[in-house]
Amino acid sequence: MEAISAPVFDAGRHQQTEPVQWWRWLTFFLAVLVLIPLVSVLYLSFFPDENIWPHLISTVLPRYLLTTAWLMLGVGLLSTFFGLTSAWLVAHYHFPGRRFFSWALLLPFAVPAYVIAYVYTDLLEYSGTFQATLRELFGWSSPRDYWFPEIRSLGGAILMFSLVLYPYIYLTCRAALQEQSESLILASRSLGAGTLKTLFRVILPTVRPALAVGLALTLMETLNDYGTVSYFAVQTLTAGLYDTWLNLSNLGGAAQIAALMVGIALLLLYLERSSRKQVKTYQSGVKVRPLEPTRLTGRHAVMATTFCFLLVFAGFLIPAGLLSYYAVLYFEQSWTSDFVEYALNSLQLSFLAALILIIVGTLLAYSQRIAPSRFNKSMVRMASVGYAMPGAVLAVGVIVPLGTFDNWVDGVAKSWFDTGTGLLLSGTIFAILYAYSARFLTVSLGSAESGLARITPTMDQAARTLGHGPWTSLRRIHLPLLRRSLLAAAIIVFVDCMKELPATLILRPFNFETLATFVYQYASDELLEQSALAALMIVVVGLLPVLLLNKASNNEKSA
Amino acid sequence: MKFPSLKRPSLKRLSTSLLVVAAGLTSGQQAVAADEVNIYSNRQPFLIQPILDTFTRKTGIETNVVFAKSGVAERLKTEGANSPADLVLTVDIGRLQELVEADVIQSVNSDILNNNIPQQFRSKDNLWFGLTLRVRNVYASKERTDINGIAYEDLSNPEWKGRICTRSGKHQYNIALIASMIAHHGEAETEKWLKGVKANLAQKPQGNDRAQVKAIKEGICDLAIGNSYYYGVMLTDENQSEWARSANILFPNQSNRGAHVNVSGVALTKAAPNKANAIKLMEFLSEELAQRMYSEQNFEYPVKPGVKASGLVSSWGEFKADTLSLDEIAKHREQAVKLVDKVDFDG
Missing domain, CATH: 3.40.190.10 (Periplasmic binding protein-like II)
Incomplete structure (x- = not known):
């Protein structure tokens, strides 16, 4: 991502050209738009009804912070282990089932974290099938007869998050690993480095920007979650945030906690960045030879297959299986002919959001490459931490500026034309898409940046020498090289939007249901069985485009 | 150096996509038909829809609902006088109080509501009304x-x-x-x-x-x-x-x-573009038919004195409720x- 610091169209050395200025303004404009919701929340934090901190600090804040820290550390480590290992196996080795796993490893991603939490609680709690079977087998009769790990716990939450979030890391790292040219690895080997040494000295450093993107998404998603942690009674900062907002009716105080969470996200990003300031890796982009996977045999092949299978099994097959079971059992109670409409709404929103975000993310990342500006850069950086903020809070950050804008327009119209415009944007799907853009920008921006970072600046220079301007280079050089990264980003945004709940709930128009909002009316009351059918549909409907995009991304490789 | 062949995104494709975006944006509706009531609800649709449907059948007034668990007060507040919402249906005294504090609801003076709902279960200035009781x-x-x-x-x-x-x-x-x-x-x-x-x-x-x-x-x-x-x-x-x-x-x-005893309740928004219809719905919800439905379907206690709870609910016995307001x-x-x-x- 630091490639930006090696500007190609450097204003200092060359004369300041019109396009460069233009790109700066474009970045500024887009960044401001995306930042508005976040800034509104921070603005709210200046007007708390009451200073909540003395109360929080003297009571529950230390625990909230500590729990949040442990949760993030745990999820960070476990999901990196899951995601990076599977990406590395799929990208570099042949083993039985590799083709299948290359897409199947994405499946858990379609399962919302709160859904997998319900499912595993249903299975593993005291009355769940699993423990009941154990009791039957061993003749135990009460909880005092044996010990069994409590699923509703910090450890349980870490496992649940890691199981459904590792695909972020898998997807971003796989793209990066596959874009690696074999020559680099061969060079390392021919210089006498073994597999492990090549892994740590050559492969991982080049994957690092991608890993950072995936990990940042995973951790921010963990940070902003409310459904799963409240179900598991794991008290993170979001617990304090919702409590302050809804129980103490202190929105300003809640916004302050949100600001603290954004601070944590910024700190994480900063640490990651400063730790790899020295590392800058490019590759030519034009591959001498595509990477040829090594064939694994015997014990190693079995281990690789088992590892991938367990991830897909635990992260997808079990939850999807149990949901299917309940969906059939409760079909009559939960089927409604409106499902088609809900599914279309979900698809439409997710598709539009993915499209908008890919365009905005690419433009922002690219303009920083060709027209770097410190100010723009920090704005864009800031805009990308909207992801760490709980969706409901960010939704309020969208409501406030849109409502203000709408009422202002209405006022102007009334004074000029004697007729008001009413609310133009509030309560339309524009509001939802706006919230998605503010929330998920980091996904497309991160992927575009990490993709661009792997494209050597000499490419830009060559294009420049050949007389091409920034637009033409973007179109003819960068976009084709970025395609896989952008497809990966589109998959993530799409699925994230399919699952997105809090902002959709608050911002939607009348009578507008998506699959996620429909699930929620049952899920909010822990009615797993009744919500199973709709939850399953989120998974299935979310999967179709995932598979298509994944196919496109794979075709790209063979092209 | 040879550039890879370029198929997308061509400008044509891009502009098509933008058209799709534009079409999508304008499809968010803000229809204001003549006979309707717009509701922001904290209660799940599956709990209230049958009762709302009955209202529509009886009066011809359509109901439109947004269900959300949080953010309703904030949305009403920023939408201000232009808010399309007429009513808020919610549970718990905390949520009702939040609406009072956000200053987004108005008092209703209706003999029907006043007769049907004991003073203990509505705000003293009639800003909100309890509709069902839960012990x-x-x-x-x-x-x-x-x-x-x-x-x-x-x-x-x-x-x-x-x-x-x-x-x-x-x-x-x-x-x-x-x-x-x-x-x-x-x-x-x-x-x-x-x-x-x-x-x-x-x-x-x-x-x-x-x-x-x-x-x-x-x-x-x-x-x-x-x-x-x-x-x-x-x-x-x-x-x-x-x-x-x-x-x-x-x-x-x-x-x-x-x-x-706690309540689920209703309040009329300050903006309420369909005020008359909204009050009709409020009154309908406090009358015997809706009260019975709440009890039959959701097992809640009717707030209106004299309305019998469902058979199952009644079978748990009579009880004395705390009179604290x-x-x-x-x-x-x-x-x-x-x-x-x-x-x-x-x-």
Whole structure:
């Protein structure tokens, strides 16, 4: 991502050209738009009804912070282990089932974290099938007869998050690993480095920007979650945030906690960045030879297959299986002919959001490459931490500026034309898409940046020498090289939007249901069985485009 | 150097996509038909839709709903005078009070509402109206207890050590209960009581009200705190009825002030573009037919005196309700929330 610091169209050395200025303004404009919701929340934090901190600090804040820290550390480590290992196996080795796993490893991603939490609680709690079977087998009769790990716990939450979030890391790292040219690895080997040494000295450093993107998404998603942690009674900062907002009716105080969470996200990003300031890796982009996977045999092949299978099994097959079971059992109670409409709404929103975000993310990342500006850069950086903020809070950050804008327009119209415009944007799907853009920008921006970072600046220079301007280079050089990264980003945004709940709930128009909002009316009351059918549909409907995009991304490789 | 061939994104494709975006954006509707009522609801659609459908059948007035659990007050506030919403349907005194504080609702003076809803269950200036009642009950294991009555105060009694289950102390239903304790006994006394209850918990507060009754069935605890209608929900669910059958439903404090009662309620927004229709719906919801439906379908108690609860709900017996007004309970909510943190109830 630091490639930006090696500007190609450097204003200092060359004369300041019109396009460069233009790109700066474009970045500024887009960044401001995306930042508005976040800034509104921070603005709210200046007007708390009451200073909540003395109360929080003297009571529950230390625990909230500590729990949040442990949760993030745990999820960070476990999901990196899951995601990076599977990406590395799929990208570099042949083993039985590799083709299948290359897409199947994405499946858990379609399962919302709160859904997998319900499912595993249903299975593993005291009355769940699993423990009941154990009791039957061993003749135990009460909880005092044996010990069994409590699923509703910090450890349980870490496992649940890691199981459904590792695909972020898998997807971003796989793209990066596959874009690696074999020559680099061969060079390392021919210089006498073994597999492990090549892994740590050559492969991982080049994957690092991608890993950072995936990990940042995973951790921010963990940070902003409310459904799963409240179900598991794991008290993170979001617990304090919702409590302050809804129980103490202190929105300003809640916004302050949100600001603290954004601070944590910024700190994480900063640490990651400063730790790899020295590392800058490019590759030519034009591959001498595509990477040829090594064939694994015997014990190693079995281990690789088992590892991938367990991830897909635990992260997808079990939850999807149990949901299917309940969906059939409760079909009559939960089927409604409106499902088609809900599914279309979900698809439409997710598709539009993915499209908008890919365009905005690419433009922002690219303009920083060709027209770097410190100010723009920090704005864009800031805009990308909207992801760490709980969706409901960010939704309020969208409501406030849109409502203000709408009422202002209405006022102007009334004074000029004697007729008001009413609310133009509030309560339309524009509001939802706006919230998605503010929330998920980091996904497309991160992927575009990490993709661009792997494209050597000499490419830009060559294009420049050949007389091409920034637009033409973007179109003819960068976009084709970025395609896989952008497809990966589109998959993530799409699925994230399919699952997105809090902002959709608050911002939607009348009578507008998506699959996620429909699930929620049952899920909010822990009615797993009744919500199973709709939850399953989120998974299935979310999967179709995932598979298509994944196919496109794979075709790209063979092209 | 040869550039890879370029197929996309061509400008043509891009512009097509942008058209799709534009089409999508404008499809968000803001239709203002003549005969309709727009509702922001904290209550799940599947709970209220049958009643709203009946209203539409009877009056021809359509209802449009947005369901959200949080953010309703904020949305109303920024939408201001242009808000399309007419009514807010919500549960718990906390949510109703939030609307009062956000200054987004207006008072309604309707003889029908005033006659149907006792003063205790509507705000004193008629800003909001309770529509259904729910008791905060104590569920007691049939197998391992032999009590017929209990007081909330007893829950801190050491005889129940390690035997009580409840959801988070921060949940609005528990906050309202604790606020009512503060109203009756003062903050210091309530703090002592809350510490006592915490000391008696069988497990860290978790899950919803039904999960506590399930825990009784599993032998994890002997007493559970839970709302009344969940008993009905469980009894009529094939898989959950055995949880409910493992416990008796007790109405606390019958020998003194009566059981703590909370409401689901309705309020008219300040902006209300369809005010007349909205008031019609409010009145409809307070009348016998809707009150009966609430009781039949959601197992809640009718707020209108004289309306009989459903057969199942009635079978749990008559009970005496605490006469403390909800306005009074609302005043102590903040103290209650802070007390829960102070005694680290959920920790």
